[in-house]
């Protein structure tokens with residue numbers, strides 16, 4: 001083998017890259033990692049982690065109101081955006097530090113610089129030439145922007161955590177994960193929220209009953225949802241806000257506009273074309289089942305491949321690749337039954353087939369639902385109903401999908417996902433005795 005500086009060089013210090021680097025180093029490989037921004041990547045620095053903390057922080061708006069029904073005198077309720085922001089960003093910094101320590105403890109050499117491929121084994125890392133036997137591209141994705149006049153006036157999820165003050169009103173472009181999560185956050189915090197979706201459907205890929213229930217609850221909570229409303233023009237208002245003109249004829253004004261319209265992969269200006277790494281028509285790195293790109297010694301995992309844009313998937317991929325390349329046992333992640341959640345207010349969680357997918361793909365389907373009000377919501381006089389749905393393949397009685405909307409749905413779904421992934425039958429679920437009184441007991445009581 002030629003004498004390279006590193007056995008493995010990872011470009012990108014996000015979830016997939018960090019996991020892969022530290023597992024490879026644990027197997028004895030000499031590993032380098034380049035990150036031009038902050039170690040931790042989207043999930044830790046400007047995604048899942050700070051978002052979830054904002055979701056928790058925002059939910060106190062309801063909890064403090066509900067507390068009075070449970071006998072608590074709460075008094076004046078004031079919310080200070082700067083306090084929440086400061087604490088959230090401090091937590092992000094703490095986790096970033098932990099990521100750094102983990103890498104350094106494993107002797108991964110971190111380069112705080114951009115890496116550009118020069119040839120299949122050579123990189124320019126912040127002006128320094130570095131060679132590596134194997135290279136991993138784990139550069140993730142970035143917020144997309146829309147092609148319409150004035151689109152530069154929109155902020156994205158990158159900036160939303162750093163707002164100087166809480167907006168009184170916000171227009172959110174998009175109808176996916178980020179749009180619905182931030183619609184919930186800002187609505188709970190008291191802003192007037194308008195969600196603008198270009199098509200007639202929100203949260204594509206989720207079961208229609210869950211999406212309908214979220215739309216109903218969101219609307220009752222005061223979130224305005226506009227459908228079939230592509231952006232035509234965005235202008236600045238005299239007051240420093242934004243005015244948007246939409247294809248359905250609507251015009252709306254707000255303090256800020258948040259674009260949450262998907263995340264294209266980060267594959268530009270990295271020398272990928274120079275070395276012949278093939279990209280698909282969406283600019284994502286093409287890989288085979290073992291994460292190998294069109295160049296033999298170069299691999300890619302996570303969002304940059306535009307396969308499944310979820311942190312736990314990128315982590316699993318980075319881990320599998322490092323074990324396969326440097327460990328004793330080669331393995332591949334399993335992509336069936338990936339559970340997921342939307343941290344809206346209330347959250348949605350899902351695993352496996354939606355009802356319409358099951359009806360399209362299977363011979364016969366049985367659907368079980370439970371539509372109920374959580375105990376806490378009943379006493380709090382909160383007219384917000386949960387909905388659970390189990391999808392069963394009539395041919396063998398196996399659970400093929402589970403869908404939930406309601407408090408703590410993602411927490412409950414993680415366990416239920418094991419049952420769906422393991423191919424358990426509805427009969428086996430029914431044989432399990434309930435934990436009473438819980439919301440989750442509904443799952444074993446659906447007949």
Ligand code: NDP
Nearest residue numbers: 146174175176177178179198199260261262263309341342
């Ligand atoms: P999503 O893919 O979830 O949704 C994109 C939304 O933007 C869709 O509603 C889409 O409409 C709309 N859209 C796309 N292009 C345009 C355009 N040019 N103009 C107007 N609207 C447009 O993207 P997000 O940005 O919300 O999130 C990106 C990814 O990050 C997600 O796919 C997810 O994988 C991940 N993520 C996961 C989270 C979680 O696990 N809880 C949280 C946040 C992000 P249409 O439906 O018509 O195509």
